[in-house]
Amino acid sequence: MLQATNLRAEYGSLVAVDDVNLQIETGEFATIVGPSGCGKTTLLRMLAGHQEPTSGTVELNGEDVTYTEPQNRPTSLVFQSWALFPHMTVRENIEFPMRNNGIEIGNRVEELLEQVRLDPDVHADKQATELSGGQKQRVALARSLAYNPDILLLDEPLASLDYVLRKRLQRELADLNEELDMTFIYVTHSLESALLMSDKLFVLDDGDIIQTGSPEDIYRQPNTKFIAEFMGDANVFELDAASQMDGGYEVQSSVFEQTTTVPYHHDHGEPKYLVVRYDDTAVGTDLTAEIGLEVDVENVLVRGNTVLIECGSPETDDEYVAEMPVDAFRDTNIEKGDTVCLQWDSAKSILVPE
Ligand SMILES: Nc1ncnc2c1ncn2[C@@H]1O[C@H](COP(=O)(O)OP(=O)(O)OP(=O)(O)O)[C@@H](O)[C@H]1O
Numbered sequence: 001m002l003q004a005t006n007l008r009a010e011y012g013s014l015v016a017v018d019d020v021n022l023q024i025e026t027g028e029f030a031t032i033v034g035p036s037g038c039g040k041t042t043l044l045r046m047l048a049g050h051q052e053p054t055s056g057t058v059e060l061n062g063e064d065v066t067y068t069e070p071q072n073r074p075t076s077l078v079f080q081s082w083a084l085f086p087h088m089t090v091r092e093n094i095e096f097p098m099r100n101n102g103i104e105i106g107n108r109v110e111e112l113l114e115q116v117r118l119d120p121d122v123h124a125d126k127q128a129t130e131l132s133g134g135q136k137q138r139v140a141l142a143r144s145l146a147y148n149p150d151i152l153l154l155d156e157p158l159a160s161l162d163y164v165l166r167k168r169l170q171r172e173l174a175d176l177n178e179e180l181d182m183t184f185i186y187v188t189h190s191l192e193s194a195l196l197m198s199d200k201l202f203v204l205d206d207g208d209i210i211q212t213g214s215p216e217d218i219y220r221q222p223n224t225k226f227i228a229e230f231m232g233d234a235n236v237f238e239l240d241a242a243s244q245m246d247g248g249y250e251v252q253s254s255v256f257e258q259t260t261t262v263p264y265h266h267d268h269g270e271p272k273y274l275v276v277r278y279d280d281t282a283v284g285t286d287l288t289a290e291i292g293l294e295v296d297v298e299n300v301l302v303r304g305n306t307v308l309i310e311c312g313s314p315e316t317d318d319e320y321v322a323e324m325p326v327d328a329f330r331d332t333n334i335e336k337g338d339t340v341c342l343q344w345d346s347a348k349s350i351l352v353p354e
Contacts, residue, residue, distance in 0.1 A: 001025055002047065002151060002183065007056035009042045009207075016042045018207035019056065024185060024200070026150075029177045031186045033194040034204035035230070040187040041080075041155055043204065047185065048077040048153045060150070071101070076149035078157045084128040084136055084143075091124045094143050103146065112142040115180075117172060134165045151183040158193065170196050191231060195219065203227055223268050225352050228275040234350075235281055235320045235342075237274045242351070249351060255318065256293040260346045271351035278323035280348040283309050283332065283340040292341040295320060300336055302326065309334070311342060 002024045009017040016039045024030045032040050045051035047058055049070035057066045065073050084093050094109050110120040116138040123135065131139065137157055144152060154173075158166045174197045177184045188194055194201055195215045203211045203218065211223045222228040225236060241252040248263040249271055264271055284292070295311035298319075302308075307329040309322045320342055324332075334340055 001061055002185075003059045004043075004047065005057045005059070007043070007046055007058065008054045009039070009046060009051065010054045015207050017046065017053075020204075020207070020209050022202055022209060022212070024151075024183060026183055027177075027181050028199045029174060029184045029186070029197055030200045030202065031188060031194045031198035032202045032204055033188055033191065036189050038204045039207040040189070040204055044077070044153055044155055044185065044187045048075050049073050050077065074150035075153055076144040076147045076151075077153045077155065078140055078144045080155045080157060080159060084131075084139055086127075086129050089125050089127055090118075090131070090139050093128055093139055094146055097143060098146050101147065103148075108146065109142075112145055113139075115145060115176065116142045118142070134161055134169065137161065137169065145180075149182070151185060154184065154186045156188050156190075159188075159190070166193075167196075173197055203230070220350070222275075222350065222352055224354060225273050225275070228273075228350055228352050233278045233321065233323075234275045235278065237276075239272055239274055242271045251351065255313075255316075260349075262346050262349050262351050264351045269353040272354055273352050275350040275352055276344045276348070277350075278308065278321045279306070280344050281320070281322040282324060282328075282343050283311070283322045283334055284343050285332065285334070285338075285340060292343045293320070295340060295342055297334060297336050297338045297340055300329075300334075309340075311340065314339075 004020055004022045006019045006021060007017060008019050020043060032043060034040055042051065046053045049068055052067060057064055059065065060073065088096065091109050094112060095105055098105055109124060113120040113124060118135065118138050158169050161169065170193055186197065198215055201213060201215050201218055202209050205226060211218055211227055218227065219231050222231055228234060229236065237253045237255050239251050239253050242249045245261055248261050250259055250261045251271065251274055252259050253274065262274065295313050297309055298312045299310040300307060305326055306323050307326055311320045322342055
């Protein structure tokens with residue numbers, strides 16, 4: 001188990017990590033997710049021992065390792081850049097740190113390459129420069145696993161790969177985490193990575209962990225408007241009134257002009273915004289629908305097997321988007337310029353405070 005207590009990093013007057021507390025269980029795939037500059041790398045470097053905190057502690061299985069050198073902790077960090085030695089072969093790249101650390105080599109290189117889905121017969125004796133980006137990242141991963149760490153820390157290692165490869169490697173990392181029963185701590189600004197792989201998410205903003213939970217819980221019950229919007233494209237309506245009822249809040253907004261009762265699961269203050277994800281927003285031609293908002297269709301964009309219908313309100317400058325499956329959209333016969341009603345199921349809408 002890894003535990004950080006009041007972990008803080010200051011760069012002069014800038015507080016990059018602001019007294020963070022977190023706990024990660026053995027074997028978990030934990031992801032620290034947040035926008036660029038929020039302190040993710042700094043936090044990860046402190047957990048890995050590559051940076052001393054300004055204050056606070058890091059404990060591994062109950063032992064204080066805050067000031068233990070990285071090579072003396074059971075952790076291994078995979079960097080954002082691949083950092084392979086270009087003049088060495090794949091085998092030499094993996095063996096080099098093993099030799100330096102007195103780890104027995106045997107047939108470990110073959111084993112590690114197989115773990116990262118590279119055929120040793122094909123790749124072991126290639127020069128590092130002969131590899132593709134994805135292959136380099138697999139070798140970097142194999143090299144980090146060579147230490148047989150208890151915890152593997154990964155700093156956005158897939159960011160520079162193309163979409164298809166990134167998806168594949170994300171799945172493989174999740175499989176590897178299960179296969180090896182090793183704790184993985186992954187840092188990313190990409191929500192897609194965070195949702196796909198993790199058992200537990202830590203949402204970091206401005207040096208602070210602002211929500212912790214399973215991807216599903218945070219997606220469905222974000223604590224703030226910022227998290228709600230960060231966790232997926234959504235329409236956001238400011239509320240004029242909210243009164244507590246059985247099973248939720250009855251909310252009113254001048255924008256959609258109806259009264260509706262919405263479940264509200266947590267206790268973070270009065271709800272201020274109603275959030276409806278694009279894919280929970282539909283367009284209909286029944287302008288008298290109970291929950292809805294009359295808008296003009298401004299654009300229709302096909303995104304794979306769904307359609308994004310961009311709409312604007314004639315009275316305000318507000319923009320809204322509905323995302324529907326292509327087939328369902330075709331059945332509506334809706335076109336650019338039509339006046340339609342944006343609709344959503346209030347049970348799927350989300351209330352958030354500030
Ligand atoms: N060595 C440093 N000296 C001064 N300021 C730094 C240093 N390293 C990071 N910072 C600042 O600390 C803040 C957090 O940086 P950090 O790299 O941890 O964020 P991040 O969330 O990993 O960003 P990104 O996703 O863009 O990599 C930023 O404002 C950054 O400019």
